[in-house]
Amino acid sequence: DQQVKQNSPSLSVQEGRISILNCDYTNSMFDYFLWYKKYPAEGPTFLISISSIKDKNEDGRFTVFLNKSAKHLSLHIVPSQPGDSAVYFCAASDMGGSRLTFGEGTQLTVNP
Amino acid sequence: NAGVTQTPKFQVLKTGQSMTLQCAQDMNHNSMYWYRQDPGMGLRLIYYSASEGTTDKGEVPNGYNVSRLNKREFSLRLESAAPSQTSVYFCASKMGRGRNIQYFGAGTRLSVL
Numbered sequence: 001d002q003q004v005k006q007n008s009p010s011l012s013v014q015e016g017r018i019s020i021l022n023c024d025y026t027n028s029m030f031d032y033f034l035w036y037k038k039y040p041a042e043g044p045t046f047l048i049s050i051s052s053i054k055d056k057n058e059d060g061r062f063t064v065f066l067n068k069s070a071k072h073l074s075l076h077i078v079p080s081q082p083g084d085s086a087v088y089f090c091a092a093s094d095m096g097g098s099r100l101t102f103g104e105g106t107q108l109t110v111n112p
Numbered sequence: 113n114a115g116v117t118q119t120p121k122f123q124v125l126k127t128g129q130s131m132t133l134q135c136a137q138d139m140n141h142n143s144m145y146w147y148r149q150d151p152g153m154g155l156r157l158i159y160y161s162a163s164e165g166t167t168d169k170g171e172v173p174n175g176y177n178v179s180r181l182n183k184r185e186f187s188l189r190l191e192s193a194a195p196s197q198t199s200v201y202f203c204a205s206k207m208g209r210g211r212n213i214q215y216f217g218a219g220t221r222l223s224v225l
Contacts, residue, residue: 004154006154009152032211032212034212034213036216041218041219042218042219043116043202043204043216043217043218043219044155044202044216045216046213046214046215049211049213089154089155091155093212097212098143098160098162098206098212099157099160099170099212100157100212100214102147102154102155102156103154104152104153104154105154
């Protein structure tokens with residue numbers, strides 16, 4: 001039972017354009033959501049998060065949107081840069097939980 | 113500031129061999145985790161330790177054992193390696209309370225022949 005799903009294994013965008021990465025979840029107990037970025041041969045690094053009391057959180061070029069009714073979150077990167085090329089994982093946890101549930105990941109490629 | 117350190121970075125084993133993957137964190141975190149990453153399957157939790165002295169099974173614990181040696185160190189042992197355990201293994205840690213943001217090591221790439 002895949003509780004967090006990233007349906008797009010890959011995404012390719014042009015430098016300067018917007019990248020939109022999507023994530024869906026099924027567990028209504030999840031109330032904290034995160035995006036991680038992973039370069040080859042490195043560990044995942046935390047990028048941005050959002051709690052269920054908000055519907056948007058911004059950090060520079062990165063914005064995460066949460067639609068609780070649709071159980072859907074998205075990560076927007078504007079403008080996209082070649083250095084953003086990486087695998088992006090979304091993850092979720094429930095209130096007070098110490099575990100994260102990860103999606104399958106989306107490989108983003110930003111072309112110069 | 114090293115963060116989360118994993119050793120070794122690479123390992124090749126023969127089926128049936130045993131080995132221990134080491135993980136240490138210097139952030140004074142209470143909770144530590146072991147994940148495996150396989151193509152198209154994201155990160156799956158093997159075992160975790162919410163605090164020193166406790167360990168719990170994750171999503172895919174079969175074939176593995178763990179030891180929380182002290183607050184800093186959390187090891188993962190494969191007693192009899194199988195080809196299905198070929199994967200990249202990541203250790204992570206987080207503060208015991210507050211936001212559930214985990215910090216990851218660089219990974220151990222393991223091949224079982």
